[in-house]
Amino acid sequence: xxxxxxxxxxxxxxxxxxxxxxxxxxxxxxxxxxxxxxxxxxxxxxxxxxxxxxxxxxxxxxxxxxxxxxxxxxxxxxxxxxxxxxxxxxxxxxxxxxxxxxxxxxxxxxxxxxxxxxxxxxxxxxxxxxxxxxxxxxxxxxxxxxxxxxxxxxxxxxxxxxxxxxxxxxxxxxxxxxxxxxxxxxxxxxxxxxxxxxxxxxxxxxxxxxxxxxxxxxxxxxxxxxxxxxxxxxxxxxxxxxxxxxxxxxxxxxxxxxxxxxxxxxxxxxxxxxxxxxxxxxxxxxxxxxxxxxxxxxxxxxxxxxxxxxxxxxxxxxxxxxxxxxxxxxxxxxxxxxxxxxxxxxxxxxxxxxxxxxxxxxxxxxxxxxx
Amino acid sequence: xxxxxxxxxxxxxxxxxxxxxxxxxxxxxxxxxxxxxxxxxxxxxxxxxxxxxxxxxxxxxxxxxxxxxxxxxxxxxxxxxxxxxxxxxxxxxxxxxxxxxxxxxxxxxxxxxxxxxxxxxxxxxxxxxxxxxxxxxxxxxxxxxxxxxxxxxxxxxxxxxxxxxxxxxxxxxxxxxxxxxxxxxxxxxxxxxxxxxxxxxxxxxxxxxxxxxxxxxxxxxxxxxxxxxxxxxxxxxxxxxxxxxxxxxxxxxxxxxxxxxxxxxxxxxxxxxxxxxxxxxxxxxxxxxxxxxxxxxxxxxxxxxxxxxxxxxxxxxx
Numbered sequence: 001x002x003x004x005x006x007x008x009x010x011x012x013x014x015x016x017x018x019x020x021x022x023x024x025x026x027x028x029x030x031x032x033x034x035x036x037x038x039x040x041x042x043x044x045x046x047x048x049x050x051x052x053x054x055x056x057x058x059x060x061x062x063x064x065x066x067x068x069x070x071x072x073x074x075x076x077x078x079x080x081x082x083x084x085x086x087x088x089x090x091x092x093x094x095x096x097x098x099x100x101x102x103x104x105x106x107x108x109x110x111x112x113x114x115x116x117x118x119x120x121x122x123x124x125x126x127x128x129x130x131x132x133x134x135x136x137x138x139x140x141x142x143x144x145x146x147x148x149x150x151x152x153x154x155x156x157x158x159x160x161x162x163x164x165x166x167x168x169x170x171x172x173x174x175x176x177x178x179x180x181x182x183x184x185x186x187x188x189x190x191x192x193x194x195x196x197x198x199x200x201x202x203x204x205x206x207x208x209x210x211x212x213x214x215x216x217x218x219x220x221x222x223x224x225x226x227x228x229x230x231x232x233x234x235x236x237x238x239x240x241x242x243x244x245x246x247x248x249x250x251x252x253x254x255x256x257x258x259x260x261x262x263x264x265x266x267x268x269x270x271x272x273x274x275x276x277x278x279x280x281x282x283x284x285x286x287x288x289x290x291x292x293x294x295x296x297x298x299x300x301x302x303x304x305x306x307x308x309x310x311x312x313x314x315x316x317x318x319x320x321x322x323x324x325x326x327x328x329x330x331x332x333x334x335x336x337x338x339x340x341x342x343x344x345x346x347x348x349x350x351x352x353x354x355x356x357x358x359x360x361x362x363x364x365x366x367x368x369x370x371x
Numbered sequence: 372x373x374x375x376x377x378x379x380x381x382x383x384x385x386x387x388x389x390x391x392x393x394x395x396x397x398x399x400x401x402x403x404x405x406x407x408x409x410x411x412x413x414x415x416x417x418x419x420x421x422x423x424x425x426x427x428x429x430x431x432x433x434x435x436x437x438x439x440x441x442x443x444x445x446x447x448x449x450x451x452x453x454x455x456x457x458x459x460x461x462x463x464x465x466x467x468x469x470x471x472x473x474x475x476x477x478x479x480x481x482x483x484x485x486x487x488x489x490x491x492x493x494x495x496x497x498x499x500x501x502x503x504x505x506x507x508x509x510x511x512x513x514x515x516x517x518x519x520x521x522x523x524x525x526x527x528x529x530x531x532x533x534x535x536x537x538x539x540x541x542x543x544x545x546x547x548x549x550x551x552x553x554x555x556x557x558x559x560x561x562x563x564x565x566x567x568x569x570x571x572x573x574x575x576x577x578x579x580x581x582x583x584x585x586x587x588x589x590x591x592x593x594x595x596x597x598x599x600x601x602x603x604x605x606x607x608x609x610x611x612x613x614x615x616x617x618x619x620x621x622x623x624x625x626x627x628x629x630x631x632x633x634x635x636x637x638x639x640x641x642x643x644x645x646x647x648x649x650x651x652x653x654x655x656x657x658x659x660x661x662x663x664x665x666x667x668x669x670x671x672x673x674x675x676x677x678x679x680x681x682x683x684x685x686x687x688x689x
Contacts, residue, residue: 066593098595105593110586115608115683124604125594160684176594 012039012079013216014063014184019076021055021062021240023069028289032058034240035076038233042183043214047227047248049263050237053285056220057106059237060186063218064101065093080184098125102177104206106189108169112161118145118172119157126179144175148205167198171205178209185210185217191226203230224263228252236260239286239296242315246322254331256324258301265353282349295327302350303328303338377677384673391665392446396439399658407431409652410455429455442658451659456651461659464644471541471640472633476625478556479563480618487568487614491575492602495610498580506572513569522562522635529558539637559636563629567621571614578610585609608682615682616675623671627664 021033032055040046048056063078065085078085081100085093105111112121119141127137138157145153148171161169170190177185187206191199207230210217219227227234227248234251236244236259244257255261262281283300295301298308307327315325328338342350407425408416415421426432433441445452451461490510494503530538536558542551582588583606591601630642637643641660648656 064593066589094595094597096595097593103590103593105586105590107586111590113587113591113605113609114685116605125596128597128600129595162685173590176590180595 011041013042013044013081014040015077015079016063017077017079019059019062019078020074021058022073024071024073025289030288031240032288033062036235036237036240036242037076038235038242038245040184040216040218042216043210044233045210045217045219045231047231047234048218048220048237049222049224049227049234051222051281051285053288054237055240055288056222056237057188058240060103060188060218060220064097064103064186065090066097066103095129098182099129099180100182101184101186102180102182103186103188104170104173104177104190107193108161108166108173109193111173112169114161116160117157118159118161118164121161122157122172122175122179125176129180140179144179145172147178147209148172148175150175166194167201170194170198170202174202174205174209178213178215181213181215183215185215186220187217188220189222190219192222199226206230223267224260225267236263239288241296241325242323243297243326244322244324245315246324250319250322254319254322256318256322256329256331257297257326258303258328258330258335259297261330262300262353279353282352295325300349302342302347302353303330303335304347304349305338305341380673380676384669387669388666391669392443392662393439395658395661395665396442397435399654399661400435402652402654404652406455406652406654446659446662451662452655454648454653454656456653461655464656465641465660465663468639468641468644470543471638472626472629472642474552474556475560475563475629475632475638475640476622478560479625480567480622482560482564483568483571483621484618486564487571487575488607488611490568490572491614492579492607492610494572494576495579495583496598496602503576506576510569510572513565516565518562518565519631519635521565522559522632525558525562526636541638555636555638559629559632559638562632562635563625567618567625570621571617574614574617575610578613579606582606582610612679612682615678619671619675619678623668626667 016039017037019033019036020031023030023032034055036059038046048059050056062074063080063085065088074086076086080096083092083096085096088096112118119138122144123132123137123141126132126140127134132140141157142153145156150156150168150171156164156168161172164172170193174190185206190206191202194202203226206217206219209215219231221227224234231248234244234246234248235242236251236257238259244251244255244260246256251260252264255264259281265279266281281300282302286296286299293312294307294309295304295312298304301308305328311327313325313327315323317323318329328335339350343354407422407429410425411418411422430438430441442452449462451465453460454464490506494506497503526538529536536554538558540555542548542555544552579602588601588606591605592598596605626641628642629640630646632638633640633642634646641664645657645660647653648660
């Protein structure tokens, strides 16, 4: 918590470069995160979006260096507050955890200890990090519960997690994460386990706290709707890679990657008549095991051409600040051409988009024009 | 809510104790032979008149259930009857002998707990590591060696080889002080502790491995808490429910189960008194001591249930 460590505004708080996380499993090498680079300035919010299994959770845990197991290889660089985290000894990481970098977990039903009182869980690490006394930390616990809008905070500190609702528990998790005033907060699907009305409250709470504390935040979610109004920049991940990266408004205004487009299409819209079929993305996410030639989204992509199956597109800056990894970006003439060609050839995943059908199994081995 | 649970448990406890006392009484009743024969002076077998007189005196001519209810009624008032042979009240015999057995049982449980918790926790923390594998070998050995054999080994090692500790006998705290007392207590207690230690180290290890995979352990780590603190403060309590149950059952069992070890180390405990009672066909002594041991066991078990509620707040609700 020394002042000298606080970077000035404009300089990056977190800089991730070429970060890869590979797991060695029986079936081979699983590339959960593959050459990811991004940076985050103090007070900024970054959204990381992708389906289950796209590597977004592993990415945030790799950056925090949290429990990835012994079969993991990490390469690249993570610079945080001018320290290279990947080289830091574990007891140095322990000092950073909670104090400079914190995480809100997905499921508040399992992320709180069932046999420890809420007040203690909220304040124990503050006692450790900042050396608060027992009475101080009790007052602090009440204070923290109030700051996350928990009613009757004075009695709530003496409760156990099972006595509270899911929304209340997630507020507690947030209070835990915020307790030491971290400079960077990872929120890993913080609302996925909650119902919709509570989701909204929790996201607003995170937003308010972030502004009050001018804390940077990484919001990990599978739901583009969640990150839409709440982030400065969005990373879209697919199969462990970044496929598109742009300022939030830019990403929604001029979507370039077919996967991002598909994610947007799959958000149900309220102006559609009821019983409209949900627009799902054809096929399933790839297994991430072994080397894949070509673009990993190509088997499910309605625009995929010969080249997409042979050569992986690099992540390129298309307009200032907008990066996309695609040979036939949405909105370009090449894209239209690819669409027409695939439609004429009767490619399954193209037809599925055209007709709003759900196609579960897309043969992976078949070329651009499915036969 | 809690009071209702407590009341239900108490009723069940009383019913169990009733059944225990009845079974004890009937089993001893079923022993072949006449208890009076053991009391008679040498050559008294022919004096039938004398036998009948004793029978009347001890009121052994009453029907079985009359005698049972008289026995239970007196037992409820703390009177377990008198030995037919020595005339010593059974309650006095128990009072005289129980400190030795109780101390052995508690000391053994303490040794087992103090070692099982760190062994189990560390084995789980470094699952599959050197320590874990070494401890796995140790617990296997400890479980497969009977306590009396370990006791004999301890005597060989600490008395015959090094001459550090006495092999038999008992120093009372009141006579010779705590240190001298522990000198005589430590070897039998260690022999008794071996099996519970091994079982509980394994239980704690297994539960702890499960607990360490829980999300709340990861979130405790993400708060920047040290591993040792997480192990002791966050992981141990949820991992100790099984072990606590088994500990308590073992403690209850140890109070009745020190018979063999008391014999090996020639200690004046409840177990050796029970054995001599059996040799002498001292019916009242056998009944009284058995009932006492069974009662302790049942009560300890009932207390375990309450302990659960303290350890896991979620149980208080149900």
